[in-house]
Amino acid sequence: MLHQQLVEALGAEAVKTAPEDLSVYAFDAYSSGTLPSAVVLPETTRDVARIVRIARACEEPLIARGAGTGLCGGAIPARGGVVVSFARMHRVLDLDLSRRRAHVQPGLVNLDLSKAVSMHGLFYAPDPASQKTSTIGGNIATNAGGPHCLSYGTTVNHVCALEVVDASGEVFRTDVDDAGYDLTGVLVGSEGTLGIVTSAWVRLTRLPESVRVWLAAFGDIDSASAAVSAIIAAGIVPTALEMMDRVIVTAVEAAFCAGYPTDAGAVLLIEHAGYEDDMNTLEAAVAQIAREHGALSWRAARSASERDALWAGRKGAAGATGRISPNYYTQDVCVPRSALPAALRAVGDAAARHHLTVGNVFHAGDGNLHPLLMYDRRDPKQVAAVIETGNEILQTAVDLGGTVSGEHGIGYEKREAMTRVYSTDDLATMARVREVFDPARMLNPEKIFPSGVRCPELR
Amino acid sequence: MSGRQRIVPTSVEELASVLATHHRDRRPLAVEGGNTLRGMLPPDHESDTLVTTALAGVLAFAPDDLAVAAQAGISLRALGATLAQRGQFIPFDAPQRADATLGGTLAAGWNGPRRHRYGRPRDFVMGTTIVLADGTVAAAGGMVPKNVSGYDMSKLYVGSCGTLGVLVRANLKTLPLAQRSRAFIAPLPEYTRERAIARLRESPVEPAAALWIEGFHKEIEGTDGPEGRLFLLIEGSDSFVERASRDVRTEMGKAGVPETYVVDGAVTERFERVIDALAATIGERSVTYRVSGDPAAIGTRASRMLDVAARCEMRGEAIGDVMNGDVYVRCTDADTRSFAAKAPMLDDAMHDDEPAARIVACDHPVRAKLNVWGQPPGTLDLMRRVKAHFDPAGILNPHRYVGAI
Numbered sequence: 001m002l003h004q005q006l007v008e009a010l011g012a013e014a015v016k017t018a019p020e021d022l023s024v025y026a027f028d029a030y031s032s033g034t035l036p037s038a039v040v041l042p043e044t045t046r047d048v049a050r051i052v053r054i055a056r057a058c059e060e061p062l063i064a065r066g067a068g069t070g071l072c073g074g075a076i077p078a079r080g081g082v083v084v085s086f087a088r089m090h091r092v093l094d095l096d097l098s099r100r101r102a103h104v105q106p107g108l109v110n111l112d113l114s115k116a117v118s119m120h121g122l123f124y125a126p127d128p129a130s131q132k133t134s135t136i137g138g139n140i141a142t143n144a145g146g147p148h149c150l151s152y153g154t155t156v157n158h159v160c161a162l163e164v165v166d167a168s169g170e171v172f173r174t175d176v177d178d179a180g181y182d183l184t185g186v187l188v189g190s191e192g193t194l195g196i197v198t199s200a201w202v203r204l205t206r207l208p209e210s211v212r213v214w215l216a217a218f219g220d221i222d223s224a225s226a227a228v229s230a231i232i233a234a235g236i237v238p239t240a241l242e243m244m245d246r247v248i249v250t251a252v253e254a255a256f257c258a259g260y261p262t263d264a265g266a267v268l269l270i271e272h273a274g275y276e277d278d279m280n281t282l283e284a285a286v287a288q289i290a291r292e293h294g295a296l297s298w299r300a301a302r303s304a305s306e307r308d309a310l311w312a313g314r315k316g317a318a319g320a321t322g323r324i325s326p327n328y329y330t331q332d333v334c335v336p337r338s339a340l341p342a343a344l345r346a347v348g349d350a351a352a353r354h355h356l357t358v359g360n361v362f363h364a365g366d367g368n369l370h371p372l373l374m375y376d377r378r379d380p381k382q383v384a385a386v387i388e389t390g391n392e393i394l395q396t397a398v399d400l401g402g403t404v405s406g407e408h409g410i411g412y413e414k415r416e417a418m419t420r421v422y423s424t425d426d427l428a429t430m431a432r433v434r435e436v437f438d439p440a441r442m443l444n445p446e447k448i449f450p451s452g453v454r455c456p457e458l459r
Numbered sequence: 460m461s462g463r464q465r466i467v468p469t470s471v472e473e474l475a476s477v478l479a480t481h482h483r484d485r486r487p488l489a490v491e492g493g494n495t496l497r498g499m500l501p502p503d504h505e506s507d508t509l510v511t512t513a514l515a516g517v518l519a520f521a522p523d524d525l526a527v528a529a530q531a532g533i534s535l536r537a538l539g540a541t542l543a544q545r546g547q548f549i550p551f552d553a554p555q556r557a558d559a560t561l562g563g564t565l566a567a568g569w570n571g572p573r574r575h576r577y578g579r580p581r582d583f584v585m586g587t588t589i590v591l592a593d594g595t596v597a598a599a600g601g602m603v604p605k606n607v608s609g610y611d612m613s614k615l616y617v618g619s620c621g622t623l624g625v626l627v628r629a630n631l632k633t634l635p636l637a638q639r640s641r642a643f644i645a646p647l648p649e650y651t652r653e654r655a656i657a658r659l660r661e662s663p664v665e666p667a668a669a670l671w672i673e674g675f676h677k678e679i680e681g682t683d684g685p686e687g688r689l690f691l692l693i694e695g696s697d698s699f700v701e702r703a704s705r706d707v708r709t710e711m712g713k714a715g716v717p718e719t720y721v722v723d724g725a726v727t728e729r730f731e732r733v734i735d736a737l738a739a740t741i742g743e744r745s746v747t748y749r750v751s752g753d754p755a756a757i758g759t760r761a762s763r764m765l766d767v768a769a770r771c772e773m774r775g776e777a778i779g780d781v782m783n784g785d786v787y788v789r790c791t792d793a794d795t796r797s798f799a800a801k802a803p804m805l806d807d808a809m810h811d812d813e814p815a816a817r818i819v820a821c822d823h824p825v826r827a828k829l830n831v832w833g834q835p836p837g838t839l840d841l842m843r844r845v846k847a848h849f850d851p852a853g854i855l856n857p858h859r860y861v862g863a864i
Contacts (some may be wrong), residue, residue: 178836180861183616235635277698334603406605429597432848
């Protein structure tokens with residue numbers, strides 16, 4: 001019935017129902033869910049609207065999916081349903097160079113947008129580590145961040161307008177410049193639970209005139225963290241301020257020979273983009289701060305290829321851990337910058353208690369931690385230890401005044417952790433929004449909200 | 460209950476109980492901060508007024524974390540002073556900083572001229588606490604710059620004009636103050652406006668703010684040329700300001716603008732006067748409209764809006780935000796009575812030309828008869844449902860929001 005209607009509406013080419021095809025869509029980059037009833041590959045907004053109406057008539061939930069690079073189960077079916085894959089909606093529809101905006105389809109790969117506009121001296125600023133594969137639509141769903149959002153902001157700061165198919169299959173358009181409630185701002189980061197984004201107008205940023213990348217090595221994480229705080233306290237907000245600990249640096253060097261000093265306890269990768277006139281002064285100031293905090297070495301990339309090499313190590317860090325462990329679990333929490341040393345100590349302690357190796361590679365400037373917990377999936381004891389350690393890290397972040405997800409989202413995996421940061425009233429207020437957009441809860445059900453949270457009875 | 464009360468709660472609990480009582484009795488409430496952007500909403504002379512100005516504390520300031528939390532009733536000036544002590548600021552650029560409150564600025568969704576450089580006020584909000592219509596106190600977001608934990612409810616509250624609840628606290632990102640700032644004023648000779656605007660937008664060094672002005676002599680210094688004048692603000696390091704100064708003069712020279720005056724004294728105060736002008740009224744005989752759009756077309760948009768004013772026999776003055784695309788046109792009449800008589804006709808003519816034109820300032824009671832919000836967006840039904848779920852009894856600023864929500 002469902003299958004037949006979908007095929008009639010979109011053609012057999014666009015509908016997958018064979019179990020071997022469906023099984024791929026039960027996973028994201030970390031978690032596994034249930035098998036969908038069908039996977040559909042729309043090519044237009046109208047297609048998406050038809051899919052929604054058919055799924056609604058068949059009482060099937062809908063799960064929008066980009067590249068499936070998420071780590072929290074946001075794009076996997078929690079209880080079956082129709083997966084809407086945006087693999088065939090990947091075009092740049094229009095470029096408005098005067099307003100520096102691009103109108104894009106949700107399946108467009110993040111990095112492809114920057115490539116498409118670079119000849120005009122522009123780029124798309126949000127740069128999640130997955131940017132070679134992850135899509136703009138998926139980035140919008142999770143309000144994705146990345147190393148450079150320290151100065152450029154996260155995805156929501158770069159979305160000007162959205163075209164959305166709602167839970168009943170109607171199309172609406174939002175614009176941040178519209179009078180009235182900022183629906184755009186609420187839709188970004190809503191993980192596909194309020195509507196399905198079918199195109200977006202995103203802001204393009206001018207390529208900077210000058211970029212410098214510096215690498216400072218420290219004896220331990222504490223002194224590197226202190227240097228991070230000191231840089232910010234000196235009124236310097238670099239474009240990116242990333243930290244890697246000894247475990248990660250060793251893995252990265254073995255994999256890429258990026259030129260990181262392997263004897264260091266922590267390495268800071270610092271990038272500043274801006275005007276050439278400021279660069280020498282800034283470089284001197286940051287180098288001075290690094291020295292004052294006991295930097296063992298200081299390196300400035302002198303060419304574009306040296307810059308790329310330093311970044312290649314950072315961007316490939318998670319992959320490089322494959323050399324030291326069969327599996328890893330990435331936790332994602334954010335704490336106030338000044339709490340970094342305490343947070344990292346607590347992460348190390350938690351991992352040690354559970355006999356796990358932990359590597360830290362993260363956005364230090366934002367206080368956004370990504371502890372990678374190394375384990376072997378074949379050993380149930382280790383799997384249990386990872387889950388336990390992950391939970392302890394969540395609680396640590398909350399105790400230090402932080403939050404349970406910096407940039408990966410809540411999805412399915414972290415929904416019970418929402419009660420660690422929000423009261424029942426806070427969550428019920430959020431649920432009111434869900435009630436407005438999707439009262440039947442057919443859009444990506446079982447995500448974000450902990451079990452049992454409903455909209456309060458309207459009095 | 461009799462008469463119209465002015466309620467100024469001194470604690471969040473007290474504020475919540477006021478809301479709960481009004482909710483229970485279904486009595487409408489007007490919500491007010493410093494009352495500086497009153498022109499943006501239709502007037503309300505019947506409801507009790509809830510004023511947030513007694514909730515004016517800085518709750519937490521962590522300069523090393525570039526973060527501050529403050530109560531909604533604090534004035535932008537007081538908040539700015541606290542931040543400046545540690546060399547930081549928040550670029551909210553709202554008029555009348557001494558009276559404008561943090562909560563009011565956010566609730567109004569005010570967007571100023573430096574947003575292309577630093578971001579919109581909404582982008583600075585990491586978390587909020589709101590008291591909902593029924594008195595429920597709900598927090599959203601947190602005190603960290605990156606946070607994807609459920610819906611970003613703060614985005615919904617910014618720009619909601621107090622129709623969903625009353626903001627009582629905002630957690631904000633801060634920025635380091637620029638080392639130096641410098642202003643430029645340039646009168647524009649004939650046929651230079653479009654070229655100057657294009658040059659500024661394409662120049663490798665972007666000004667922190669760039670405004671094209673025609674009129675507003677009471678509020679903003681400088682003499683108009685035949686095509687008005689430019690006010691530019693440059694912010695950055697010493698070396699950047701020097702370089703930008705050279706570049707600005709070169710670009711203006713290429714655009715055919717012979718004189719560009721440098722202003723180095725009291726730059727911040729001068730810029731604040733420009734901001735004040737955006738919502739400044741002339742007694743009860745002026746109305747200011749704002750239209751946002753393509754920055755490249757601000758000149759033609761302003762000319763059209765000024766034509767409307769002229770057709771209605773009002774004096775027109777304009778400010779165009781070169782970097783962001785907002786155009787403000789203030790239409791003034793000779794006296795209050797004739798203003799009141801002409802205003803509805805002007806309002807119709809303005810909306811015929813620019814359906815989305817919004818009123819940002821008007822002190823005459825005739826404002827009640829004008830279309831202050833302009834044409835509502837296509838999502839109005841959705842917005843109505845949002846309102847119904849947050850304020851089912853419809854007590855908060857009733858019928859004063861877009862589409863009479």
